[in-house]
Each structure stands twice: as structure tokens, then as C-alpha cells.
Amino acid sequence: MVKEYRTIREVVGPLMLVEGVSGVTYNELVEIKQEDGDLRRGKVLEVMNDKALVQLFENSQGLKISTSKARFLGKSMELGVSADMLGRVFDGIGRVKDGGPDILAEKYLDINGQPINPTARDYPDEFIQTGVSAIDGLNTLVRGQKLPVFSASGLPHANLAAQIARQARVLGDEGNFAVVFAAVGITFEEADFFIQDFKATGAIDRTVLFMNLANDPAIERIATPRMALTAAEYLAFDKGMHVLVIITDITNYAEALREVSAARKEVPGRRGYPGYLYTDLATMYERAGRLKGCPGSITMIPILTMPEDDKTHPIPDLTGYITEGQIILSRELHKRGVVPPVDVLPSLSRLKDKGIGKGKTREDHADTMNQLFACYARGKECKELAAILGDAALTEVDKLYAKFAGEFEKRYVSQGFTKNRSIEETLTVGWELLGILPRSELKRIKDVYLDKYYKKAED
DSSP, X not given: OOEEEOOEEEEETTEEEEESOOSOOTTOEEEEEOTTSOEEEEEEEEEETTEEEEEESSXXXXXXXXXXXXXXXXXXXXXXXXXXXXXOEEETTSOBOSSSOOOOOSEEEETTOOOOOGGGEEOOOOEEEOSOHHHHTTSOEETTOBOOEEEXXXXXXXXXXXXXXXXXXXXTOGGGEEEEEEEEEEOHHHHHHHHHHHHHHTGGGGEEEEEXXXXXXXXXXXXXXXXXXXXXXXXXXXXXXXXXXXXXXXXXXXXXXXXXXXXXXXXXOGGGOBTTHHXXXXXXXXXXXXXXXXXXXXXXXXXXXXXXXXXXXXXXXHHHHHSSEEEEBOHHHHHTTOSSOBOTTTOEETTGGXXXXXXXXOTTXXXXXXXXXXXXXXXXXXXXXXXXXXXXXXXXXXHHHHHHHHHIIIIIIOOOSSOOOOXXXXXXXXXXXXXXXXXGGOTTSOHHHHHHHOOOOOO
């Protein structure tokens, strides 16, 4: 039910106070209509007695409150969804931004959605090929999983996000795959990079883009990931598609949440973030997954920059608790020219064992993955020892491990942002690297796979 009031009493920045209201609820949409017909939108942040605190989506500059009317629409924010969304670009609150016609919506969905009922969830166990060896070979992404990327300021997470969005597919069902890409609080330059990259490679045809820029209001930034997830839920559970949701940057989202929390004068928690940050992030992350009896699914890759490169910062810390692992980008590898700079040892995919093996990737995948991890860890130790004591302190086998670590970073991890490797190619490169070491050192691989795949590398 629409309610209209002429009792706007105060506007401070993006906040507006409306008095004498009744029946108004938290999160309700508001339209502010001026005498000249200008219309601005906002939503209810707080209700106390007969007063409603409204946060505007647009700038409040030039707003004349004495002659303006506030209309409370009796509903929260909705997104009009349709299969025609594929290939289109929207702003942070779902308005068409690519110059094309508006979407003819099949239906309107509340963007706040609902987390998936645990009893209705199906277990994630299907391999998604990203074309990135450091992910596919060692920290495998599984359909229905939540696998965040932990980055840092100045690292090329935008390039990695664009690469995954271009290349990701479910083997054997490529035609039914879609990407929903949400850019939160990014610069115009970054937004243009994503749009042009997707258009140049043709990936935009299967992608829905939501672009929220750094100069857009904070309240819009909070809505953008939910817009993307609402579109993903429609494509996955109504249209039966495999949907990959990529959100960058969750840190900008959390900063906007902190800004709105401060405006509401809430008691701050860790580092000034609201005490409900964990719950708020969980309401987004838990919308990913698979449903029993439904062919579609939502797989999520949230990307966040760790403030001061700190893994214990509340945003990566809480994200790690909710999601099933993390891919960590390394500043040290980036300085050495490794592209993408994925630090494989602290990275983890908790569901990787469920999505690999015979009939999914290849029979030898699990054994080679474990062996590559072990050899790279020992190789790094040998390189550190050589840096302190010199090469003379290393045995001949230690020197081979040190060589393996260098070649592993150069050939396996560093593949560039344009190379799209199949899982077969990734496993082949892994076996070529293992050939640097004597067969007797490969204790984590079954003899049957060694007989089939192992070949001593040429010196």
C-alpha cells in the first residue's frame, strides 16, 4: 500500500528524516517527488515511533524539502528478471546501463532473497574448469561451491576475475553456462576494462553485468551483490542454468555497510565494522549452492582485497569462516612476474576432492595434486636454504627440488591472463614438472599412474 507524506523535516547528506509516518517498515522503498516532477529514490534505514530515517540512492543536492512529498511504496527493492538479461549491462540497482532497451520482466523478485534451506541442498561434486592451472589442478572449483579470492591492493585480481568469467565452463554442458558479474565500488576505468574485455572476447553473450562505481551512493553498493544474486537465482533455479557469480570487491561492500551503520549510530564492532558483518556476509554467500531435483546451480567467487595485506582483518577472516576455502594472491610472486600470482600453498579448496578423479577430470588428478603440493613445499625450503647457506649446502636431490620449485612457478602457475588450459593440459604440465625429480621421490603417486604417465625430463 502506497503512503504519501509532506512531513520531510531534515536532510543531512544522503539521509532524510520523515515525521508523522505510520505502518512504515525497515528496508521499504521510498520515492521523493519534488514540485517540478523530479523523482529520487531511497529506502528506510530505521523506524522509531512516528519517524522514519531514509537513505537516498541519489545525491540530495538541490532537494527542496518544503515542497517535496515522500511516498512509501510498501515493498522492498525488487529486480525485474528475464532470460533477456544475458548480454546486458546494468547499474548497481538494476537499471539498464548499456544504452539498449529496458528488459521486459517475466517477474519481479525481492533482491534480499532467501538462503537455501540446508535440507534442500544437494552436495557440490561436479568439476568446473576455469582454464587456470593453479585453480583447476590444485584448488579445484566445484559446481555449487563458494570459493573466494583473497587479494591485496595493487595485485591483478581484476584480470583474474575477467579471465575466470571468460573461460569458466562445466565440462559436457557448456551451452547451459552463464556468468553473473557484479562490480562493487570500482573506478570507471575498471568498469570499462571489464565491459570491453567481455565484448572483445564474446563472453558478454552469456554474462549479466552489474556495475556500481566508486562515486555511486553507499546504499547502492549494498544492493549491487544482492541484485546479482537475484539474477543468478532466476537463471539457475527457474531456467536450470549453471551460473557462476563473481563479485568484486567485497571489501568495498563492507566499507559501505560500515558507512551506513555509522550513519544509523550503531555500536561498532571489530575495526569499526557493524557487529552483524558476519551475518550480513552469510546472507549473501549462503544463496549459492545446488538444490535437490534442480538441474541449475549457483557457484560463487567473491573477490576481496585484504586491507594492509592482513588475512586476520575482519572481512577475509569472516569470509573464510563462511566459504569453502580461498585462493590467495601473493605480492611476492607478483613482483617476480608470476601471472596470475596465485600462492598455491596457503590457498585451499575444501571441496576439491569431491570434484576430481575418474569420470570428472582424470584418474591421476588427486595423486598428482598431492605430489605437486609436497614437491613445491620442499622445493621452496631448499631455495630458502640455498639463499642462506649457498648451493654447497644442498644435496643433489635438494638441488632438483629447488629447480622444480622455480620451474613450477614459471610453467605451471605463471600461464598469463589469456591462456585457457584444459584440465588435460594442466595435468600434462604437472607430469612434465614431476619428471624433473627421480621416480623414487614420487611417493604420493600410485605405481599404476607412474607407469602410465611418468617420464624422466630431459636435462
